[in-house]
Every structure is written in structure tokens, then in C-alpha cells.
Amino acid sequence: MTDPVDLTARLVRCPSITPEEGGALVLLEKVLNTAGFQCTRVDRAGISNLFAIWGGGNNGKRFGFNGHTDVVPVGDLTAWSVDPFGAAVIDGYLYGRGATDMKSGVACFVAAAIDFVTETPPDGAVVLTITGDEEGLSTDGTLALLDWMREAGQTMDVCLVGEPTCPAKLGDMIKIGRRGALTAYFTVTGTQGHAAYPHRANNPVHAMVTLMARLTAEPMDQGTEHFDPSTLQIVTMDTGNPAANVIPATTQATINIRYNDGHSGDSVTAWLQDHAAAVQAETGVQIALRVKNSGESFLTPPGPLSDLVAEAVQAETGIMPALSTSGGTSDARFVKDHCPVVEFGLVGERMHGIDERVRVEDIHRLKAIYTHILARYFDTT
DSSP: OOOOOHHHHHHHTTTBTTTTOTHHHHHHHHHHHHHEEEEEEEEBBOEEEEEEESSOOOSSSEEEEEEEBBOOOOGGGOOOSSSSTSEEEEEEESSSSTTIIHHHHHHHHHHHHHHHHHHHHEEEEEEEEEESSSSSSSEEESHHHHHHHHHEEEEHHEEEOHHHHHBTTTTTTEEEEOOHHHHOEEEEEOOOOOOOOOGGSSOHHHHHHHHHHHSSSSSSSSSSSSSOOOOEEEEEEEEOOOOOOOOOOOEEEEEEEETTOOOHHHHHHHHHHHHHHHHHHOOOOEEEEEEEEEEEEEOSSSSHHHHHHHHHHHHHSSSEEEEEEOOOOHHHHTTTTSSSSEOOSSBTTTTTTOOOOEHHHHHHHHHHHHHHHHHHTTTTO
């Protein structure tokens, strides 16, 4: 049997701070090759990615897992009580950067896949897509893998992303979709002048305040069947004016919007442009808008895939998981263009934090859940 805790610890000891590979994918490639998986490195633009498959052909079912081995920086090293890359096990917890997000998830689906194809070889294929670019720009990670798969004629019928999904205890939530994420950058240009003679200037800060007030005055929506209401947050306003008696020439603001399936990136952008144009016309300033849409909202409707995962979770934990679209973005936003996708993984409470940690017991249970899913999917029970 492949020990997922040992594999998690070995991965945590790889300092794979995004976009550094850190030895994590090298380790996984060796482990998977030894187990009979065909592995291909799909590196692009300096980003390391791994495609692994057991089985072949397109006649049988093809189940896919997706995950990442890159991690966020450790932050203040002196604030950690343990070595962030030491993988120490203390009082039933395994500590380290990436222990939760998401080296344990990767270790669990790798271990489950290896043991499953070894013990009960299925009529079909098990596909693993593992990237080193989820915590970074995400332009040459899972997207590169999917591009390569399309060119190579490789497919997945369904995919499970092993990101942490559970708020409180293992088994309490499956993600069946994600909100879209959009960041908007506003620059307002007015006319600089003396604060004592405002009639000779045109204050861009006043115009920006008016614009921000209008954008936040009313909720964007009331939510949809499977999504909470969209949210808009002003995350910064910057003028950089050290003088108390000078009306500045320009000011900037940034907002972050998480939108549900009642919107698209284009419709949100058009809404922002309409408000900016109205304030510009009323105040006489110039307003420039730049938008970065990190991913559209998407939904995998409740059905066979979510039922399969929920049944496995309940069988192994005794908990019937809620189906949710909450949280931030993940690489599922890319996979959904290839095949139906859901997400299920560990409790995410400590991810990205100081002394990130995961229950050792939960690692074993997550492997059991993934094994159960594979057995049910390929009808080997």
C-alpha cells in the first residue's frame, strides 16, 4: 500500500514556492513511473507540469485528477514554530507549507491511483494532471497541460480537483462550481491646483469617491440558484500626494469582484465602463479602466459526478457533503472547458497560514475516499 502521509511529507520537504519546481514533480514522476504510469513533463515558459496516465485507448472510461505542487511563500519565518519545509508530525498533525494546500491532496490521489490500478486494474484510464503554477499567474500550468492533451489526443471524461474544500471537518463540502473573479484598475485624471483655489482645478479624488460610492451603493444581484450574491470590494485607493495644500492631478483605485453565473466578465466590464463614463461626463475628469478577468463563473450541475463523490464521502466519513460554489478560484475554472469537474479535498482552515498543518488521520481518510470514487466509477466493487 502506498502511504499518503509519507508521500505528503516528502512533497512538503520540496521547497516548491511558486513558480519553483523544488523537486516535487521530479519526485512524483519517479513514484508514478515505478507504478507503471506513463509520465510526460509538459513544461512551458519555465513552469513545470506533469501528465501521468495508467491505461490507454479511448474505448474505456477515463477518470482524471488535477492538483498542484507549488505553494505560496512562507512569510515571516520567525513566526513559524516549526521548519515550514520540515514536514514535522506533532500531536497528530503534519506541519509545513503546502501541507493543506495542496500537497496532501496530490499525495492522496497519487497514492489512491497507484494502489487502485495495481490491485484492481480497471477497464479504462486514470489520468493525473499536476501543475507547478496554480498559486502564481496560472497561465502556463493547467492550461499548458490541457493544451498539450488536446494536441496529443488525451482526454478525461470527468475530473476531480483535490483542492481543500471543507470548512470545518473532512466531508462537509464539495465544490461544484466557482464564482468568476475580476479585478478592475481605475485611474482618474483631473487638473492639479492649489487647495485654496479649487475653482482653478478639477479634483480627481472627488470624482473617484463618487465613482466608488456608485459602484457600492447597491448589491450587484441577489444570488442565483447555486450561487451566493456577487460581491464587490474596494481593495485600495492611492493618490500619493504628500502635500496638504495641493489638489492632485491623478488618483487610482482597485476593486475586486467575485461574480456569480448571472454575469460574465464582459457584462461586468460593461457595467463598470458605464459607471465610469457617467462620472466622467458629470465631472469633466478623464477615467481610464483596465480589467483583469481571472476566470469566468462556472457550474457543474448536480448529477452523476457530484453524486459519485458525495456517495464516496458519506461512505467513508458518515457525512453527506453540501454542494457549494463558495470560495475563491481554482484550476477547475480551466478544466471545466475540457470535461465535467468537481472539487473535493481536505479542511482548508490553515491553508496559506503560519504553521500550516493537516490532520494525519484526514490524509488517510482522503485517500480512502479517492479510492472509493475510483472503484465506483470503474465498477470494480
